[in-house]
Amino acid sequence: MTTWRPIPHIYYKVPDAESQGKHSGFKLIEILLNLALIDTFKDEKYKKFAFLYSTSYDNGICNIEIITPEVNFIANFERMFSGASDKKYLESLIVNNMNKFSQIINNLNFGKFIGDFIVYDGQSGKITLGKDPLQMDVATTSGLLFHLAGIFRSHIVVDYTGAIIEHENYKKLMLYDMDYGRIDFDRIKINVDNFEEWDYYFPEYDQEVKENKAIFGLDTKVDNMLETTENKTFYDIAFSFAGEDRGIVEEIAEDLISNSISVFYDNFEKSELWGKRLDHYFKETYAKNTRFVIPFISEHYPNKDWTNFEFSVAHGEAKKRDSEFILPVRIDDTHVVGIPSTIGYLDYNKEGKDGIVKAILSKLRT
Helix, strand or coil, X not given: CCCEEECCEEEEEEECCCCCCCCHHHHHHHHHHHXXXXXXXXXXXXXXXXXXXXXXXXXXXXXXXXXXXXXHHHHXXXXXXXXXXXXXXXXXXXXXXXXHCCXXXXXXXXXXXXXXXXXXXXXXXXXXXXXXXXXXXXXXXXXXHHHHHHHHHHCCCCCCCCHHHHCHHHHHHHHHHHHHCCCCHHHEEEECCEEEEEEECCHHHHHHHHCXXXXXXXXXXXXXXXXXXXXXXXXXXXXXXXXXHHHHHHXXXXXXXXXXXXXXXXXXXXXHHCCCCHHHHXXXXXXXXXXXXXXXXXXXXXXXXXXXXXXXXXXXXXXXXXXXXXXXXXXXXXXXXXXXXXXXXXXXXXXXXXXXXXXXXXXXXX
């Protein structure tokens, strides 16, 4: 009988070292990743596995999230990170093992759900982080993680191998995503005896999938998803503002981009918007294609045709959401119809650029 366990999924915050400057926390993360790899696979000649990760930077804090099937590697990394590993043992790893490698991981990228391979090559003395291969079989855990990385990047389901039709667990995962609007990593289980074998635990779909009753419905949903997401971009934040306040908004947008946040700000989207029917495009950008809309309220905001249009779209979408969707930032005390006086807002003049950025990053983590 197969025994299943959750796929390792960890999240850590590492402050910069004052003496080493910005992003130095990521250097510590990379050192510990290499040491954990050496400790885990030092008796193996070659090991290759999927490494799905996200990184961001927030006011001196380096954030990393990791999902990978290699349980022992993650356990060693966590022990080292927590300080539970013996210091003399770590020193011996560095002296006796790490120095044998001519290449180690030192190239973590910034972004969300980046799909890479970790390759531990004890014979050639190299530890590398490589890009995802094409057309991997989602029947393996590594193939699944790479496929998910592609979905998170493009928000499009691409069925290279017929896996949606052939693989029952993948079918359950996609049904869950379509029905609930997210992929629940806590439901991904791996075989304790074979980390490359996985299951998506959601019993409510089991019978439906086994009897093949979901196939045609799923095909239709996937076709619809491909149709509705073609040439569409999905955002964490969409900004709505009057041109007179562009200077304020652009500084905030640039800071968010540096923290790997997907932002709709028109100056960043010139080529994307070129030639499009903007009224059609904005009906989705300020509604289903963004997580939050942030209007910057000033005396100029109610007097612009485009801001009125954007806000009306967002206001309609807010009625459909179960939680907050419009997050107003006040530049002055101008009243806007549709924003009750009782709604929570941020005051730019009190918070400043850094305070607004920090609040947005915090909101996105909730």
